[in-house]
Amino acid sequence: MFVFLSKLLPLFIYPLGLSCLLMMAALITLWKRPKWAAAPIAAALIILLLGSSGWVSKSLVRSLEWQNLPTAELPQAEAIIVLGGGVKAALPPRPWVELAEAGDRIIYGSRLYRQGKASLLILSGGRVDWKGGGAPESADMAEIAQTMGVPASAILQDPESHNTYQNAVNVRKILDGKGIKGPVLLVTSAMHMTRSLLIFKRQGIAAIPAPTDFQITQQDIAASQSNWQAVALDLLPDTYQLNQSTKALKEYIGLIVYRLRGWL
Numbered sequence: 001m002f003v004f005l006s007k008l009l010p011l012f013i014y015p016l017g018l019s020c021l022l023m024m025a026a027l028i029t030l031w032k033r034p035k036w037a038a039a040p041i042a043a044a045l046i047i048l049l050l051g052s053s054g055w056v057s058k059s060l061v062r063s064l065e066w067q068n069l070p071t072a073e074l075p076q077a078e079a080i081i082v083l084g085g086g087v088k089a090a091l092p093p094r095p096w097v098e099l100a101e102a103g104d105r106i107i108y109g110s111r112l113y114r115q116g117k118a119s120l121l122i123l124s125g126g127r128v129d130w131k132g133g134g135a136p137e138s139a140d141m142a143e144i145a146q147t148m149g150v151p152a153s154a155i156l157q158d159p160e161s162h163n164t165y166q167n168a169v170n171v172r173k174i175l176d177g178k179g180i181k182g183p184v185l186l187v188t189s190a191m192h193m194t195r196s197l198l199i200f201k202r203q204g205i206a207a208i209p210a211p212t213d214f215q216i217t218q219q220d221i222a223a224s225q226s227n228w229q230a231v232a233l234d235l236l237p238d239t240y241q242l243n244q245s246t247k248a249l250k251e252y253i254g255l256i257v258y259r260l261r262g263w264l
Contacts (some may be wrong), residue, residue: 010253014246015051019044048242054234057241058224060248062216065190068197068209077118077208078180079156082109083167083188083196084125086213087141089134097140101213102189106141108212109187110148117185121150122174124158124167136160164196164254165263168203175205182206189213191247195254198264215244 011017022044029037050056086102088094099107106123113121123145125137134140136159146152156178158170175184183206188196190211200207223230234241258264 010250013253014249015047015242016246019048022047049237051245052237052239052242054224054230054238054241057244057248058216058220058234061191061244062221064194064248064251065211065214065216068190068193068211070209070211074112074117074185074210075183075208076116077185078182079120079122079175079178079184080109080112080118080210081122081124081171081184081186081200081207082106082141083164083186083192084123084137084141084161085189085192087137087144089127089140091134097143099144102192104213105187105189106144107148108210110145110150112185112187112210113145113150113154114148119154120156120178120180121145121154122156122158122171122184124161124171126158126160126162128162164192164199165258165261167196168199168205171200172203172205183208185210187212191215191251195251195258195264198255199258202264 012021022040026037026040026044029040082105084105086100086105088098088100090097109121109123112118123138123141125141127134127136136157138157138159142152142155142157145155156174158167158174161167161170175181186193186196186200186207187210190213193209193211197207197209224234225231255264
């Protein structure tokens with residue numbers, strides 16, 4: 001039930017959902033108090049304009065992604081942990097497992113293994129039946145990793161996790177079972193890394209951040225500050241920027257909820 005509520009309730013806090021609630025309130029107000037309808041309509045418009053602007057979106061995303069930038073080459077570790085959320089199940093009409101936007105996670109984790117950063121690749125991620133079903137994400141990621149040259153003998157799976165907290169708890173059990181006490185490389189999307197790192201460290205795991213799937217680059221920031229065309233576009237509403245703002249807000253809400261539950 002927590003997994004379902006964690007997906008449902010934030011929808012009404014994100015810019016699109018909150019704007020819809022405000023517009024519904026405006027419709028009700030128009031029926032009973034017409035003079036008051038302007039306030040929720042204006043609030044909905046402001047929320048949508050801010051959430052869909054590149055200036056706001058890039059600021060929110062960068063505030064998360066740039067918190068754990070590697071300052072040097074990643075060190076050797078005892079294992080590489082890759083969190084799920086980046087693959088699509090091989091369900092018809094897909095001919096095989098497919099990569100989602102965050103598919104960089106398994107690509108980067110496999111690359112780190114091929115570079116000899118660790119001798120084990122731990123893949124963590126299950127699937128919820130009411131979200132499409134299919135094989136666990138860990139199994140799909142394992143297929144991709146093996147295609148990239150990672151031997152099956154080097155892969156361990158956690159197929160039960162449905163959120164980041166469960167990722168950390170289940171990976172802790174795998175590490176304990178293997179007697180691994182030393183540092184591990186934690187691979188996930190840069191925007192997701194702050195919350196993930198705090199949760200893993202709370203579980204006593206010596207995790208070293210290895211972020212990937214960056215949405216904001218230094219070039220993006222430079223263009224937004226010096227190129228008038230980019231500045232103009234950043235001021236206009238854009239569905240992609242609205243999506244990015246929503247993802248960033250999801251992480252900030254997650255940080256608050258997880259802290260309240262004592263998981264951080």
